[in-house]
Amino acid sequence: MRDEGLLEKLTQIWGVSGYEKAVREEIRGIVEPFADELWEDAVGNLIVHRKGGSPSGKKIMYAAHMDQIGFMVKNIEDNGLLRICNMGWNWAGSAYNEKVIFRNGTIGVVGCYGPIEEAGNKIEKLFVDIGAKDGEEARRLVKIGDCCGYFGPYLHLAGGLICSKSLDDRLGCYQLIESLKENPGNLPNDIYYCFVVQEELGCRGSKVAAQQICPDIGIAVDITPAHDYPNDLTGSNRVGAGIGIKICDPSVVADEMVTGVMEKLCADNGIPCQREVIDRGGTDASSMNLTGAGVRTGGICVVTRYPHSQSSVVSGEDIEAGIDLMNAFSAYDFSADIQ
Numbered sequence: 001m002r003d004e005g006l007l008e009k010l011t012q013i014w015g016v017s018g019y020e021k022a023v024r025e026e027i028r029g030i031v032e033p034f035a036d037e038l039w040e041d042a043v044g045n046l047i048v049h050r051k052g053g054s055p056s057g058k059k060i061m062y063a064a065h066m067d068q069i070g071f072m073v074k075n076i077e078d079n080g081l082l083r084i085c086n087m088g089w090n091w092a093g094s095a096y097n098e099k100v101i102f103r104n105g106t107i108g109v110v111g112c113y114g115p116i117e118e119a120g121n122k123i124e125k126l127f128v129d130i131g132a133k134d135g136e137e138a139r140r141l142v143k144i145g146d147c148c149g150y151f152g153p154y155l156h157l158a159g160g161l162i163c164s165k166s167l168d169d170r171l172g173c174y175q176l177i178e179s180l181k182e183n184p185g186n187l188p189n190d191i192y193y194c195f196v197v198q199e200e201l202g203c204r205g206s207k208v209a210a211q212q213i214c215p216d217i218g219i220a221v222d223i224t225p226a227h228d229y230p231n232d233l234t235g236s237n238r239v240g241a242g243i244g245i246k247i248c249d250p251s252v253v254a255d256e257m258v259t260g261v262m263e264k265l266c267a268d269n270g271i272p273c274q275r276e277v278i279d280r281g282g283t284d285a286s287s288m289n290l291t292g293a294g295v296r297t298g299g300i301c302v303v304t305r306y307p308h309s310q311s312s313v314v315s316g317e318d319i320e321a322g323i324d325l326m327n328a329f330s331a332y333d334f335s336a337d338i339q
């Protein structure tokens with residue numbers, strides 16, 4: 001990989017949806033030397049503009065989200081246990097017995113009121129135990145409205161696979177950073193690398209970022225669920241089979257010109273790729289698509305096993321192929337495709 005140390009570092013930063021500041025500050029420090037223009041907006045998006053060299057060039061917006069799923073404390077019981085609610089989509093079975101960490105470093109374990117088998121996916125059946133002996137001690141460490149998220153090490157599995165928390169979507173942030181670094185600055189297109197907030201709460205950051213940029217093309221750079229393990233064998237997404245080119249998900253139908261250009265660029269440049277279709281979930285492509293008078297939209301997706309868990313699994317080669325595709329797409333002349 002180009003800079004696996006950076007990917008690892010990004011996955012380990014605390015940044016539950018709505019509270020992405022530490023992630024943003026880390027990224028800002030890295031990208032600033034490569035930006036022609038850079039700004040943070042009112043909701044916390046970090047937008048990096050690298051100017052193109054052609055008057056007929058198009059505006060391409062890449063969006064990767066900085067936030068990770070987590071939980072918010074909604075009540076503190078007198079026995080010291082914390083009642084929680086979702087910040088993004090969580091699976092109770094994945095959270096159960098797992099460790100979580102608050103921004104102030106307080107660590108807790110997720111437990112269940114009663115048997116986990118009877119909890120379904122009801123997050124209100126879960127609690128966080130920070131070890132406090134009573135409510136008074138708990139309130140000294142945690143307030144109502146504080147958030148916690150998964151934590152744990154970045155690990156290597158067999159077959160060159162990576163296992164970590166928060167690969168969704170720090171790997172997209174990593175891809176944007178690496179592609180920005182490799183943008184020579186005289187490409188036909190104006191490129192906007194957008195590190196956006198609150199995707200997990202409904203693609204909120206990308207919506208306002210797109211309104212500021214008014215892109216010709218918007219590309220979500222994110223993960224997508226795998227279908228190559230027993231959790232779901234009905235689709236075709238395979239880890240290690242190349243970068244996913246989004247065709248469709250329940251929130252967006254990718255633009256056929258965009259997907260056609262991506263497939264051609266992969267074929268021409270020997271970039272491994274796969275067509276990506278999912279029937280659950282969505283990405284920032286949906287909000288960019290419906291911005292202003294409409295935006296041609298696509299997605300560059302890394303196929304991921306165990307998504308929205310503390311143990312997501314991806315292929316480093318798929319991640320790198322995604323950067324290669326971004327580079328080729330950024331350099332493509334769209335003047336014959338978009339009048």
Ligand SMILES: [Zn+2]
Pocket residue numbers: 065168169199222223
């Ligand atoms: Zn995501």
